Amino acid sequence: MPTPGPIEYANASPQVKAVYDEIMTTRKVDWINNFWKMLANDPEALERTWRNTRDIMAPGTLDAVTKELIYLAVSATNGCEYCLASHTTSARKKGMTDGMHGELMAVIALANGNNALASGYRTVVDEAFK
Amino acid sequence: MPTPGPIEYANASPQVKAVYDEIMTTRKVDWINNFWKMLANDPEALERTWRNTRDIMAPGTLDAVTKELIYLAVSATNGCEYCLASHTTSARKKGMTDGMHGELMAVIALANGNNALASGYRTVVDEAFK
Amino acid sequence: MPTPGPIEYANASPQVKAVYDEIMTTRKVDWINNFWKMLANDPEALERTWRNTRDIMAPGTLDAVTKELIYLAVSATNGCEYCLASHTTSARKKGMTDGMHGELMAVIALANGNNALASGYRTVVDEAFK
Amino acid sequence: MPTPGPIEYANASPQVKAVYDEIMTTRKVDWINNFWKMLANDPEALERTWRNTRDIMAPGTLDAVTKELIYLAVSATNGCEYCLASHTTSARKKGMTDGMHGELMAVIALANGNNALASGYRTVVDEAFK
Amino acid sequence: MPTPGPIEYANASPQVKAVYDEIMTTRKVDWINNFWKMLANDPEALERTWRNTRDIMAPGTLDAVTKELIYLAVSATNGCEYCLASHTTSARKKGMTDGMHGELMAVIALANGNNALASGYRTVVDEAFK
Amino acid sequence: MPTPGPIEYANASPQVKAVYDEIMTTRKVDWINNFWKMLANDPEALERTWRNTRDIMAPGTLDAVTKELIYLAVSATNGCEYCLASHTTSARKKGMTDGMHGELMAVIALANGNNALASGYRTVVDEAFK
Known part of the structure; x- marks a missing residue:
């Protein structure tokens, strides 16, 4: 068990419980994951x-599943195991299909x-892109 | 000028010219950017x-602009200056609005x-996410 | 077990044993962790x-615990599980409190x-910072 | 000039001007840097x-300069040019000396x-660190 | 088990089986690893x-083991656990000795x-390197 | 000019001059680059x-140019502009040809x-690789 350890609901202060309650209500779940x-x-x-x-992950100009795809792109690039585990789940709940997942992964790998090619070749930014 | 330097169209071999031609035709542009x-x-x-x-950036289950958003998320996370310059331009050509750009950046920063929080706190993956 | 595997004290050459002995003496511990x-x-x-x-982690102009905070900031950014495990422990031994740990994590996440925002928005360095 | 470009004070909406004003008041400066x-x-x-x-960079359990050192450790690890430029300046304003800067850099390089060694050797986390 | 899960040979489509068969033939192994x-x-x-x-990992101007060393350098820098596990194995099969592995790790750590030092000190590229 | 700025030979302390002299003698050059x-x-x-x-970059079990390839692989992965500029130069001086450079870049991009694919798909390490 890492130090410090996770704070369970039963042992949480009123301030923490209030956030836990809002998380469960907003997400329509009855448990709190380890990140929180x-x-x-x-x-x-x-x-x-x-x-x-x-606030940031709520649907806006971009819909909820597109935001999860972006979140997964960052997490795969950073190799964040926890984030990939939790957000692959949330992306699926918000509508990510197998086909979308496969194309997401392909774009992430390509980028x-x-x-690395652009940096490795010391590519100079074209005037047209400035 | 970095070494090796960029290969201009005029000096390119027939094999390279053929790719350059296909890039310009596919993208409906009349010049080749430094990456290529x-x-x-x-x-x-x-x-x-x-x-x-x-092949990967062509519209599929995900549309073209969503793929560009994912590409930009990877490039911002890696801090790739060239890629951000070229793909911010291509994302806009494919329909990324100011509103979409702002929300993209917000999700990238959040993720x-x-x-870093998930890794830094040594968060254990919940059973439900395995 | 990864290849190559860890070299235990009993099987170590005299050169390796001498370093192991110095590590244990300097750190006032009676075992060697897997990194070494x-x-x-x-x-x-x-x-x-x-x-x-x-030499680098010894107290100097910066005290020992501040150096551990910096080490953890790098390790969380790289997502290095082993380094976070070992240096969270050593930071605590050198005086990192729960309050310091929480603020460390908050600054790491913010930065x-x-x-990502500064890179993603292609922010130009202000003259005053050059 | 990148797209989108920087919003100057004169062209800013009242909401943006209010934030700009608070930044200048809090930091006791009379200009806004490009990040904002x-x-x-x-x-x-x-x-x-x-x-x-x-809120996060304000002095708390950790003092202001220690927080800037942590911020710089993250920024050097990510190779964020803008962030290193702006926060080396702010760290100096908050008291970072040449000696502190040198030791900061040494710890960042070491970590x-x-x-990379811990990951590259596939080092297994010791029981004592779990 | 992650979602989506691994596709076993027995359940694979003819298109996937054909790739699996080519992987096993090319590599002279009788099983498929989880990456594929x-x-x-x-x-x-x-x-x-x-x-x-x-195509890329086949011997060319660079021999097969040198390519594996380069692959491992990238994987250690990214902290990719899976890639380090699989490519340490393949590097050894292609001739990486303990001595080569040790020197590889030393160069990776140094670089x-x-x-981080070059970025952290905001080092300006010398004219001679441009 | 960043702060702190580069220390020129003429203004260097005897301790620094001694290192500068050794760098120039070892590398058979008559100037010091900004990193130092x-x-x-x-x-x-x-x-x-x-x-x-x-010590680490000297020829050993691995020859000098192979070590430079590994160094470049790390630097391209980190996107370190200064390191790519200086070590592309030193790799060429030690024998890296255009053909080797091209294959190096291809392996770096592939890896x-x-x-990102291995992490993104949450690939479980095969028993055979443990």
């Missing part, structure tokens, strides 16, 4: 991170490869 | 990278921050 | 890495998010 | 990012090197 | 990635450390 | 980094793409 339980060691960070996540 | 001119130092790599990019 | 046991497959690398780590 | 001018293309992001940055 | 079984969820990606990997 | 001039702000770091670089 670890963050609860710093209640201010829990509140701020939840508020930001809730990571091409990024 | 650098890659042309290795004609096999030029052909393979162009073919992969053309990079949350990735 | 893997490095011991290359005794020169073991010596060099230990010497650099010992990773803002780094 | 780019973010101002998305006023919600500007407000959220400023609020988070202001990035050791992170 | 996951990719098989997107048969086009499987074919394209296999074809690229087969990651020096990269 | 920035590091010279911390003479201990200059000495340590030079000593490590000299970065495949790393």
Whole structure:
């Protein structure tokens, strides 16, 4: 078990419980995943991170599933195991199909490869792109 | 000027010219950007990278602009200056509005921050996500 | 078990044992963690890495715990599971409190998010910062 | 000039001007750096990012200069040119000396090197660190 | 088990089986590793990635083991656990000795450390290198 | 000009001059590049980094040009502009041909793409690779 450990609902302060309750209500789930339980060691960070996540991931000009695809692209690039596990699940709940997942992965791989080529060849930015 | 330098159309081999022609036809442009001119130092790599990019970025289950958003998410995470310059331009040509760009950036920032939190807190993957 | 495997004290050469002894004496511990046991497959690398780590992490203008915070910031950004496990432990031994850990994580998340925004928006460095 | 371009104070909406004013007051400066001018293309992001940055970077359990050192450690690891330019300046304003800067860089280099060694050797996390 | 899960040979479509057969023949093995079984969820990606990997990793101007060293350098820098596991194995099969592995790791660590120093100190590219 | 700025030979302390002299003698050049001039702000770091670089990059089991290829693979993956500029030059001086450079870049792009696929698909390490 890492230190510090996860804060379970039963042991949480009223401030933390209030955020946990809002997470479960907003997401229509009856449990809290470990990301929030670890963050609860710093209640201010829990509140701020939840508020930001809730607002930014809500549908806007971009729909909810497109936002999850973008989130997964970042997480695969960083190799963040936890984030890939949790957001592959949430992307599917919001409508990501197998076909979308496959194309997402293909674009991620292409971009990571091409990024390394552009940097590795020391490519100068074209005037037209400035 | 980096070494090796960019291969201009006028100096290109027939194999390279053929790829350049296909790039200009496919993209309806009359010039070649530096990414391809650098890659042309290795004609096999030029052909393979162009073919992969053309196929993967074509509309499929995901539309063209969504693929560009994913590409930009990878490029911002890697901090690839050239890729951000060229693909911000192509994303706009394919329909990315200011509103979409702003939300894209917000999700990228959120995901990079949350990735670091999940790793930094050594968060254990929940059973439900396995 | 990865290949190559860890070199245990009992099987170590005199050169490796000498480094192991110095690690245990300096750190006031009676065991060697896997980072050094893997490095011991290359005794020169073991010596060099230990010497650099010992010298750089010793208190100087920056105190020992501040250096551990910086080390953790790098490790969380790289998502290095082993380094986060071992250096969260050493940071705590050197005085990192829960409050310091929470603020460390918050700054790491903020910086990773803002780094992506600065790159993603292709922000030009202000004259005043040059 | 990148697209979208920076929003100058004179052209800013009242919502954006209010954030700009607060940034200048809080930081006791009479100009706005490009990071905020780019973010101002998305006023919600500007407000959220400023609020988070202001709160997280304020002195708490960790003092202001220590937080800047952590911020620089993340930015050097990500190779974020803009962030290194702006936060080297702010770290110096908050008290980072040449000696502190040198030791900061040494720890950052060590940690990035050791992170790669730990991952590259596929080092298994010791039981004592779990 | 992640979603989507690995596609086993027995359940594979003829298109996927054909790629699996070619992988086993080319590599002289009688099983398929999980990288390909996951990719098989997107048969086009499987074919394209296999074809690229087969062509690029084949001996050319650079011999097969040098290419594996380069592959491992990228994988250690990205901290990709799966890639380090599979390509340490393939590098050894192609002739990487313990001595080569140790020196590879030393160069990887040095370069990651020096990269962070060059970026962190905001080092200006010398005219002679342009 | 970044702060701190580069330390020129004429203004260097005897300790720094001694390292500069050794760099020029070892490399058979008559000037010092900016990487070392920035590091010279911390003479201990200059000495340590030079000593490590000299020892690790010297021919051993791996020859000098192979070590430069590995160094470039790390630098392209990190997108380190300075390191790519300086080490593309040194790799060429040590014998990297256009053909080797092209294949190097192809392997770097492949590995970065495949790393993202392995992580993105949450690929489980096969028993045979453990």
